[in-house]
Amino acid sequence: MPDDGPVSAAVLARAAGGDDAAWRILVGEYSGRVYGLLRSQGADPELAEEITQSVFCTIAAKLVDYVEGGRFESWLFRIAMNRLRDEARRKRRHAKSAGANEVLEGLAGAAPDPNAGRAATEEIGALRAAVERLSASDREVIDLRHIGGMSFKEMAVHLGEPLGTLLARHHRALAKLRGFLEGTAAETGRNPEGRP
Amino acid sequence: MSDIYHDSHDSHDLHEPHGLPADDALNAIATRLELSAASYAAERPGLADRVFARSVTELHSNQLPATLAFVGARTRRWALAAAAIVMLAGSVAIFVFGGTPPRAPNMMTARAVELTPMSGSEALLVAFIDSDTALGATDGGSAFDASAIGLTTGRSVDDVTVELDELLAAGGKR
Numbered sequence: 001m002p003d004d005g006p007v008s009a010a011v012l013a014r015a016a017g018g019d020d021a022a023w024r025i026l027v028g029e030y031s032g033r034v035y036g037l038l039r040s041q042g043a044d045p046e047l048a049e050e051i052t053q054s055v056f057c058t059i060a061a062k063l064v065d066y067v068e069g070g071r072f073e074s075w076l077f078r079i080a081m082n083r084l085r086d087e088a089r090r091k092r093r094h095a096k097s098a099g100a101n102e103v104l105e106g107l108a109g110a111a112p113d114p115n116a117g118r119a120a121t122e123e124i125g126a127l128r129a130a131v132e133r134l135s136a137s138d139r140e141v142i143d144l145r146h147i148g149g150m151s152f153k154e155m156a157v158h159l160g161e162p163l164g165t166l167l168a169r170h171h172r173a174l175a176k177l178r179g180f181l182e183g184t185a186a187e188t189g190r191n192p193e194g195r196p
Numbered sequence: 197m198s199d200i201y202h203d204s205h206d207s208h209d210l211h212e213p214h215g216l217p218a219d220d221a222l223n224a225i226a227t228r229l230e231l232s233a234a235s236y237a238a239e240r241p242g243l244a245d246r247v248f249a250r251s252v253t254e255l256h257s258n259q260l261p262a263t264l265a266f267v268g269a270r271t272r273r274w275a276l277a278a279a280a281i282v283m284l285a286g287s288v289a290i291f292v293f294g295g296t297p298p299r300a301p302n303m304m305t306a307r308a309v310e311l312t313p314m315s316g317s318e319a320l321l322v323a324f325i326d327s328d329t330a331l332g333a334t335d336g337g338s339a340f341d342a343s344a345i346g347l348t349t350g351r352s353v354d355d356v357t358v359e360l361d362e363l364l365a366a367g368g369k370r
Contacts, residue, residue, distance in 0.1 A: 127225075177225055
């Protein structure tokens, strides 16, 4: 990532050396993206923030040993996704006694912001509903790219796939999403791009 | 509207890679996805500040001493690997060239060989004259020591003590 990431290798090196300002840049750049990725993967706002904080604590503890190889984003998002999976597993175990519905409610995203414009909220709600209909692998590609803000190169590293394969997967996932949105639009009389 | 294949992070242009078309409809969906991401970010005002406040202590508490930090993570990793290799090589060398200490012969077998040509008091003396246990017993050692000799030889403690005294007085000869 030294040349192509949003945070330069120099900033990473300074953060690893304990520089508060560099660490703040890093947190500022990535915390929202990690949080968004967790939310899009089904975590509720409180859980997503808790995991985000925990992920950055882990990164802060291990950054001193991080060897720059252009894989920082991949490392960061992998930790976040693993934490979320751990949490989901923990909740599933808990669900056996608590009841599955409570767990699903706990992991489900919050309702769209009531203060936001009604049309925008509906639009985003429809989009999120469509994303949820994608397969887990398609959804991961979409979320990493558009919510996590990862570059295709980083995603290729993260997912261990050739760049071309990844681009094709991404294209197919978007096409599926369009299909879902068109289906919804046909029912509601909206344009699939979100314009009435 | 964003272009789904325009990747500002990538150094090369990913526009229409591998013949994939740049589709306005897909680009529009990509734009909406990014709006969705922005709406997630707006859910938690001050998130970055809270994350920073909680994690910065971790950052400081895990700092290495200046000398080690100066070396750099990659060098430290190499040094650690080199040290591990040296230790492993050393262990292998000791195992291969140093050999293991000679194994002690089975005590019962060794004693049997020593005792076979002898009999009676001589055997008793050979068996125990160099033993703290036997000397302790002949010098009025503990009852446990004398009992142990008695049990080992099948004789009474008194007999053993008297016999050893006599043998010692005679310089080990009858």
